[in-house]
Amino acid sequence: MMTTLSGRSVLLIIGGGIAAYKSLELIRLLKQRQAKVTAIMTKAAAEFVTQLSVASLTAEKVYTDLFSLTDEVEMGHIELSRAADLLVVAPASADLMAKMAQGLANDLASTTLLATDKKILIAPAMNVRMWQHPATMRNLATLKGDGVRVVGPNDGEMACGEYGPGRMAEPVEILAAIEAHFAGSAVPLAGATATRPLTGRRVLITAGPTHEPIDPVRYIANRSSGKQGYALAEAAVALGAETILVSGPVHVPIPPGAQMMPVETAAEMLKTVESELPVDIAIFAAAVADWRVADAADQKIKKGSGGLPDLKLAENPDILKTVAGAKTKRPKLVVGFAAETENVIANAKAKLAKKGCDLIIANDVSADKGVMGGDKNTVHLVSASGVESWPELSKQEVAQRLMAELARRLGAKS
Ligand code: CTP
DSSP states (O other): OOOTTTTOEEEEEEOSSTTHHHHHHHHHHHHHTTOEEEEEEOTTGGGTSOHHHHHHHHTSOEEOOTTOHHHHHHSOHHHHHHTOSEEEEEEEOHHHHHHHHHTOOSSHHHHHHHHOOSOEEEEEOOOHHHHHSHHHHHHHHHHHHTTOEEOOOEEEEOTTSOEEEEEOOOHHHHHHHHHHHHTTOOOOOOOSGGGOTTTTOEEEEEESBOOEEEETTEEEOOOOOSHHHHHHHHHHHHTTOEEEEEEOSOOSOOOTTOEEEEOOSHHHHHHHHHHHOOOSEEEEOOBOOSEEETTOOSSOOOOSTTOSOOOOEEEOOOHHHHHHTOSSSOOSEEEEEEEESSSHHHHHHHHHHHHTOSEEEEEEOOGGGOOTTSSEEOEEEEETTEEEEOOOEEHHHHHHHHHHHHHHHHOOOO
C-alpha cells in the first residue's frame, strides 16, 4: 500500500541521550511506511545505541565521523543532506540544539545540519532543568525563527528521576510530524504541552463509508473516501488526544498514533462506538449507509429464472443521534457532518435539531464541488449560537482548525 512516506528519503540524525533508543523504533516505523532512512550518529549517540542496530534497521550505511576518508569519498556531508527530503534530529540534545542555533560545524551531524537547504524537524530530549534553562529556550526560539520544526518534548517521568518537560516525543508522534510535513499540512507541531490542548482527552471519530451486504459478494456503499475523518484523527493526535478512529473500509493510511477500529456495517459501527464511550469529543464524519438489506443472502444470489431479486431494505440505526441522545455517557461535545447538495445551511440547522448534537459541519457535496473523494472542503459550522463559514481549505486544514476549535470549546481539563 502506498503511504505518504513511500519513496521519501529521511536523514535521521541521532543525538546523544537515553532517548536514542526510541530512534530505533522511529526507524522501524519509517521503514514500515516505505521511507528510505539514512542515519548519522553523533559520538555521544554511540554511547547509547550501537551503529550495528541502526545499520540493521535502516539497511543503509551509518555515518559517524566527519573526517572518515571513505565516508567523504562515498558520500560527503553535502551530498548526504542533498539526497534527503527531510532532516530529522531525534533525540535533539541540548548540545546539538545549541550548535544548530549558533551555526557551529565541528562534527558530521552539525556540519550536515549547517550545510543543508532542506527542512529540519527536531525532537528535543533532555533533563527538565536543561530544557527550561534560558540558554536552551533562547536556542529554541532561534531555531524556530530559522524555520526549524519542533515536536515535543513531552511532560513525564524522566530517566534521571525528575518529572517535567524534557522527554522526547514518542516515535509515533515524531512519525506523525514527519507525515504532516510530507502531506504538506501546516499541523501545529507539538511544541511544549501548551500546544497540545487535548492531552488527557479521549476523542472518537467515525469515518469512511459503511458496506451493507446484499449477499457474500455484493454490498451497498457510497463514495466517501474517509479523507476528512482521517485528517481529523491526525489533527486530534497532534493535539495530544487519545484518538479512536472507527472506520468503514477505505484506502487511506491509518494516522499514526490513532487507535484504529475497523468496521464494515452501520450496526458494527454503532456497537463499536458505544463500546468506546465515554469520550470527551465524538465526531461523526462517517457516511453511514441509511439503509441495509433486511435479509442479506447467505449465498451469492444467482441471476436466472427467478426474475429480479426482491431486495427489501431496512433503516440503519442513526449512530450520531443515538450517541447525542444518550442518557448516560453522552460526550461533552457531539459533532455531526451534513453532506448536502442544496439549501446547505437550512438543512444543516434542521439536522442540528433533529440529531440533538452540539455542532454540525455542513458541506456542499454537489458533484461540481468535488468534495467527495477530493482533497478540498468548504464548510460551515452550524451551532445553536449561529453559523460560521470558512473559506475553501484542504481537508487537513479543515481538520486542524476544527480540532483546535473543539479543544477551545471543551476548555482546559480540570
Ligand atoms: N449519521 C450517523 N448514522 C447514520 C446516518 C448518519 O451517525 N445512520 C451521521 C453522519 O456521520 C453525519 C450525520 O449523521 O455526521 C448526517 O448524516 P447525513 O447522511 O447527512 O444525514 P441523514 O440523517 O442521513 O439525513 P438526510 O439523508 O436526510 O440528509
